[in-house]
Amino acid sequence: MSDRAATFHALHRPGRPLLLPNAWDHASAAALVARGHPAIGTTSLGVAAAAGKPDAAGATRIDNLDLARRLRDLPVLLTVDVEDGFSDDPATVADYVAELAALGVVGVNLEDGRPDGTLAPVELAAAKLAAVRAAVPGLFVNARTDAWWLGVPDPLDEALRRARSWRAAGADGFFVPGAPDDLVGRLAAEAGLPLNVLHRPGGPGLAALGRLGVARVSTGSLLFRAALGAALQLADAVRGGLDADLPTPPTYGWVQALSAPKEAP
Template sequence: MHDPGPAFRALHQKGTPFVLCNAWDIGSARVLAALGAEALATSSSAYAFTRGLPDGALTRDDALAHAEALVRATPLPVSGDFENGFGEAPETCAETVRMAAEVGLAGISIEDTALPGDDAYDFDLAVERIRAAVDAKGGLRRDFVLVARADGILRGSYDTDEALRRLKAFEAAGADCLYAPMPPSFEDLERICREIGKPVNALVSGPFASYTRADFARIGVARLSLGGSLARVTHRALIDAAEEMLEEGSFSLLKNSVAGAKVDEMLKSVES
């Protein structure tokens, strides 16, 4: 099997952020590849939307099958949004790493949230989980980029100081990239980049969508992921057009649609 890991790892350069484009199906993956994406990622929320489910409702088997479909859709490296590793036990996180590598993923992210709730795992357990994932990664026969996430800021279970304590411990445990989604401010994100030695991922969503790639480069971000943001843009278009049709009897927003022939050409231009 082709090893996408080295090319994917090489994209992670502090101060030179690349856009990790989160796709939600084969079509979106191929369109993003045709438009020049350098790497793709799954999104747990975006894929759940396609299944008519809320975020967090998918199983590990669901996530693996979806990820494998995206891996086969284009030649680009793909990273998996694998929530909390689909289990509390460190051994489960390790098993998830091995299974993710088997379907061809270039890496995955694992968060420290005790899903399906919003509480964070205790500090020691959170670190042990990442250490187990790192050990599993070390046993693979190819490269694999492990991202350790501190999601407590996003979920309201701890502050930036605690996020940094966890990120530093995850870094020391051997994680390749560190990620604390949606810190309180851009200044907090800058602090995270300053205090973490390894590449830092930033989520471009909500207020952070107001910043440019140059802004993120200036503070040392290495990777920009979109989460479900791009998928929600398509839902915004769907909702606006449907509301206009069904409530006002007007179809003017359909004029904004892209030509089917253009999409067809993009889909044909990408070979896995």
């Protein structure tokens, strides 16, 4: 395992969760790095929407690779949301993830939700995880279930069943977006893997989630949607002559500096 991969693994400490903000382009990633975040993820919605494509439809295979190339020189640990791996062939998924790893990516999210709104069979998801683990042994593989988002019957039992299977297949983390707050502690205790949850505005904060045993808290598409909302709010305020009291955006110079060539040491 590389030093970078080992560092990323070590950031997952149950009880002291890693806040993983999710970026969608170079500027958003570089800005988060400038704010001191040691690791960032990508948001599949943000990456897809920025490219004019739908999310969760298997449309951003190349976009993820292109983004990883653009971010490879940033001093940050990067994990990429690869949806379901863009294939039902485990070997093809493993080859794709190996391409990302060769660009410096230290982790991926691999989900069981399918474009048709169903969950992939647990055995297929496990086979993909095992293939990725064999191809890139040091990579942090975060196995995500959409059991709650897709409204399957008995989502807790189904999620724990998948966690057991995926742990045996070599997963490093277990991501449960949409899981109710009152089940987070049980999931952390019974999944057998570092638990990743999605930050929910108005929901438990990092400290409270840490007390429940959570190891990682992701922002998902929230930052992208908030940025889009802020742009619309400001445009509407300018049009209505009401922009005086809105938050001050970053300066031109600060944003320009995010992409400035770095001087050699």
